[in-house]
Amino acid sequence: xxxxxxxxxxxxxxxxxxxxxxxxxxxxxxxxxxxxxxxxxxxxxxxxxxxxxxxxxxxxxxxxxxxxxxxxxxxxxxxxxxxxxxxxxxxxxxxxxxxxxxxxxxxxxxxxxxxxxxxxxxxxxxxxxxxxxxxxxxxxxxxxxxxxxxxxxxxxxxxxxxxxxxxxxxxxxxxxxxxxxxxxxxxxxxxxxxxxxxxxxxxxxxxxxxxxxxxxxxxxxxxxxxxxxxxxxxxxxxxxxxxxxxxxxxxxxxxxxxxxxxxxxxxxxxxxxxxxxxxxxxxxxxxxxxxxxxxxxxxxxxxxxxxxxxxxxxxxxxxxxxxxxxxxxxxxxxxxxxxxxxxxxxxxxxxxxxxxxxxxxxxxxxxxxxxxxxxxxxxxxxxxxxxxxxxxxxxxxxxxxxxxxxxxxxxxxxxxxxxxxxxxxxxxxxxxxxxxxxxxxxxxxxxxxxxxxxxxxxxxxxxxxxxxxxxxxxxxxxxxxxxxxxxxxxxxxxxxxxxxxxxxxxxxxxxxxxxxxxxxxxxxxxxxxxxxxxxxxxxxxxxxxxxxxxxxxxxxxxxxxxxxxxxxxxxxxxxxxxxxxxxxxxxxxxxxxxxxxxxxxxxxxxxxxxxxxxxxxxxxxxxxxxxxxxx
Numbered sequence: 015x016x017x018x019x020x021x022x023x024x025x026x027x028x029x030x031x032x033x034x035x036x037x038x039x040x041x042x043x044x045x046x047x048x049x050x051x052x053x054x055x056x057x058x059x060x061x062x063x064x065x066x067x068x069x070x071x072x073x074x075x076x077x078x079x080x081x082x083x084x085x086x087x088x089x090x091x092x093x094x095x096x097x098x099x100x101x102x103x104x105x106x107x108x109x110x111x112x113x114x115x116x117x118x119x120x121x122x123x124x125x126x127x128x129x130x131x132x133x134x135x136x137x138x139x140x141x142x143x144x145x146x147x148x149x150x151x152x153x154x155x156x157x158x159x160x161x162x163x164x165x166x167x168x169x170x171x172x173x174x175x176x177x178x179x180x181x182x183x184x185x186x187x188x189x190x191x192x193x194x195x196x197x198x199x200x201x202x203x204x205x206x207x208x209x210x211x212x213x214x215x216x217x218x219x220x221x222x223x224x225x226x227x228x229x230x231x232x233x234x235x236x237x238x239x240x241x242x243x244x245x246x247x248x249x250x251x252x253x254x255x256x257x258x259x260x261x262x263x264x265x266x267x268x269x270x271x272x273x274x275x276x277x278x279x280x281x282x283x284x285x286x287x288x289x290x291x292x293x294x295x296x297x298x299x300x301x302x303x304x305x306x307x308x309x310x311x312x313x314x315x316x317x318x319x320x321x322x323x324x325x326x327x328x329x330x331x332x333x334x335x336x337x338x339x340x341x342x343x344x345x346x347x348x349x350x351x352x353x354x355x356x357x358x359x360x361x362x363x364x365x366x367x368x369x370x371x372x373x374x375x376x377x378x379x380x381x382x383x384x385x386x387x388x389x390x391x392x393x394x395x396x397x398x399x400x401x402x403x404x405x406x407x408x409x410x411x412x413x414x415x416x417x418x419x420x421x422x423x424x425x426x427x428x429x430x431x432x433x434x435x436x437x438x439x440x441x442x443x444x445x446x447x448x449x450x451x452x453x454x455x456x457x458x459x460x461x462x463x464x465x466x467x468x469x470x471x472x473x474x475x476x477x478x479x480x481x482x483x484x485x486x487x488x489x490x491x492x493x494x495x496x497x498x499x500x501x502x503x504x505x506x507x508x509x510x511x512x513x514x515x516x517x518x519x520x521x522x523x524x525x526x527x528x529x530x531x532x533x534x535x536x537x538x539x540x541x542x543x544x545x546x547x548x549x550x551x552x553x554x555x556x557x558x559x560x561x562x563x564x565x566x567x568x569x570x571x572x573x574x575x576x577x578x579x580x581x582x583x584x585x586x587x588x589x590x591x592x593x594x595x596x597x598x599x600x601x602x603x604x605x606x607x608x609x610x611x612x613x614x615x616x617x618x619x620x621x622x623x624x625x626x627x628x629x630x631x632x633x634x635x636x637x638x639x640x641x642x643x644x645x
Contacts (some may be wrong), residue, residue: 057140057153061123061217063131063533064576069281078128078620079285079630085271087633088291089613092312094303094481095509096264096296099245102223103177106184106517106551109245110510114294116223117256117269118161122152122171123220124282127620127629131533133220134282137166137253141220146210150219154201159276160226160253168197173227175205177242183551187540191215211572214535226251253277255287267294285616288632298508300481307337310610314627317606319483324386327608336641338611341604342624348399351392351527352596353477357557358519358547361473366456368594370449371475374494375597378437384486389600391433395587396530397601401580403588405430410581414569415588421562423592431591433598442494449498465499474501478521480512517551525599526555534583538567542590556595563589612638 060067068077075081091113099109102119123133123141135141140153158166175195178185191208192215198204205219229251230242240246249258255278256269269292277283295312297303304322307315308329317323323339331337353371355362362368377391394402407415407426415426434445450460458465458473465473475495477488485504492502507515515521528541537553539546544559546552566586573579607625614634620626 055142055144055151057142059140060132060134061141061220062129062133063214063217063535064129067132067134068129069126069134073281075281075284076126076128076620078616078618078626080614080616080632081285083285083288083614083616083630083632084635085288085632086290087612087635087638088293089289089314089628089631089633090293090295090312091314091628092295092297092303092306094297094300096298097267098247098264100248100250100258101242101244101246103181103225103242104245105182107182110513112261112267112294114256114258114267114269114292115250116254117292118250118252118254118258119223119225120252120254120277121221121223123217126282127623127626130622131217131531133217136277136280136282137224138220141216143216147207147213147216148210149204149206150216151198151202151204152220153199154203155277156201157276158253160229161251161257161272162226162229164226164228166224166253167227168199168201168203170227171195171203171222171224172197173230174225175222177225177230178222181243183549184540184553187546187549187552188218188536191536192219212536213573214533214571218536224253226253255283256292259291265296268292269294286629288630289628290633292628300483307608313612314609315607317608320385320388321486323388323606331610332608336611337608339606339608340625341606342619343604347532347622348394348396348401348530349392349527349601350395350397350530350596351525351599351601353523353599354526354555354596355523356519356521356555357559357595359522362522364456365594366452367458367473368597370452370456370498371495372594372597373434373445373449373452374498375434375491376436376442376494377433377600378435380487380490381600382437384490385600389602392598392601393431393433393591395528395590396534396583398603399530399532401530401532401534401583401587403431403584403591407585407588410577411584411588414566414582414585418562418565421560421565422589423562426585426588426592431588446494446497453498460499463499464501472501473499474503474522476522477502477504478512478515478524479504479506480509482506484525516555519550519555519557524555528553533579535571538570538586542586543567558590558593558595560589560593610641612641 059071060069093113095110097110097112099105099111100115102111102115105111120137122136122138124136125133135155137154137158138152139155141150143150154166154168160166172195179189191212192205193208194206196204207215230240232240234240234248247263253276255272255275257272259268259270261267271287271290297306304326306312308331327337327339332339355368357363381387381389396402415422436442436445453465457467467473479488484506488504495502516524540553542554542558542563544564546554547557547559563586566582566589569582570579570586573582605625612634613631614637615631
């Protein structure tokens with residue numbers, strides 16, 4: 015998988031939850047005249063995990079939108095793969111969810127794009143919780159409506175919460191500490207937690223996608239009762255700004271802006287949803303996907319191929335300015351992207367074996383030869399953020415690690431993690447010799463040119479991928495591993511089969527990525543927690559089961575202030591690295607994009623989510639006339 019690929023089947027499932035992670039719910043904007051409830055609880059207009067919200071109660075719109083953006087036109091987006099489902103509840107469990115369904119449904123709150131982990135009311139207009147964070151109450155907007163005109167009710171919220179917890183293993187795990195949702199007022203829903211002190215729970219509850227109870231419990235056009243536990247291709251009905259206009263299953267889907275959308279004048283909606291139509295096109299192959307951009311079959315692309323970025327934009331439309339290349343560098347997240355071992359397989363349970371694979375990885379030559387020098391090596395699970403560990407632990411981080419001395423590798427106190435450096439013949443030979451030594455120590459000898467164990471079984475590794483372009487870097491890596499006597503193969507399957515195999519942990523090595531926010535929290539349990547290791551579909555791809563890691567995750571979740579959270583996160587990063595669970599890959603701080611030049615955008619782009627296409631962009635008729643095509 016290429017650097018930062020947003021189409022990675024595993025990436026899209028977690029990106030939203032990972033970006034809204036935990037620190038502390040600081041004092042928030044308070045609605046004037048709001049009554050107190052349960053002592054210190056008062057109604058608030060926003061939740062923030064990083065201090066005071068930027069926008070106070072009564073704000074008109076976000077600073078990064080154009081409130082007068084024209085409405086009209088069509089934007090065409092592309093995805094690799096296919097789809098067979100419009101039901102978000104079973105996403106990640108059954109079928110492949112169509113990418114545009116989020117335009118139909120809405121959440122309780124909306125995340126701002128120029129702040130870190132700050133959310134404002136969407137379906138709701140108020141939130142309150144006590145000082146110990148043992149519960150949270152959300153109040154629905156009085157005018158919130160479904161697309162059939164019926165009001166959004168507390169019963170809808172409770173129905174949605176219960177459905178996700180029962181049907182989706184991922185969401186059941188994510189909301190594991192939310193034990194109950196109950197109606198506590200005409201427009202109020204209270205979520206109760208199983209323990210106090212988990213400071214992010216009030217905000218992550220606000221991420222709940224709300225579904226219409228009456229619709230899902232009703233009868234479809236075919237006369238059959240709907241079943242929320244199954245995939246469906248029946249056009250969905252939600253509360254959002256768009257509705258499904260038409261589709262060709264697995265190939266495309268077209269959404270049209272709802273003219274009677276109830277929330278079009280909300281502060282969190284002004285200047286957004288500017289297109290009359292949004293069209294999603296699906297392509298099975300990444301090469302065809304790129305050619306489709308050249309042929310003006312879709313409008314916007316995040317370019318994750320270094321080769322394409324360096325050499326692929328020499329076609330006429332890019333040369334004459336009809337297609338624009340642009341980099342965006344502001345972001346509020348980090349990442350770990352790596353060759354991920356399946357620790358459930360006995361051959362990868364020895365750390366020395368995993369380190370040997372890293373020693374054999376000549377990133378420096380690969381970067382020069384096939385990536386045009388565009389990337390840097392990842393050296394942290396929180397690469398690109400202040401949360402990345404550096405040097406030796408000190409201060410609060412050292413104190414936390416010393417408290418877990420019997421549960422963490424001794425090396426975290428004596429040596430900072432570094433990736434092997436290759437790039438020239440001498441360094442390659444030295445690293446391969448060290449890899450050979452480690453493999454022999456682990457019981458893998460070379461006999462007849464093959465690396466075998468005492469039973470005579472060869473050490474083999476099958477790399478699993480969903481994109482044929484993975485061949486470029488896996489086949490580059492393969493000869494180095496074969497020099498060590500390791501048998502190497504690559505299996506490329508379609509995205510649906512890939513997701514199914516990953517759901518069942520049926521792989522040796524794959525490329526995976528874990529996006530990380532500036533305020534990590536409960537999602538870390540899904541990434542690295544022992545309880546997630548054997549849960550089908552979890553994001554603990556590796557199968558990590560380590561008491562030291564579990565203890566550090568708890569220190570992050572229950573951190574009392576920013577300083578403690580940063581220290582605990584650096585300690586977790588350091589321990590994960592010390593175990594050599596992965597062979598880190600590469601990254602770039604820039605988001606590289608290409609688009610057909612027929613769109614306008616605000617002068618001020620959101621600091622933490624640029625390019626935010628197409629959310630805050632609009633159709634520019636004058637540019638479109640010059641560019642040609644589109645409508």
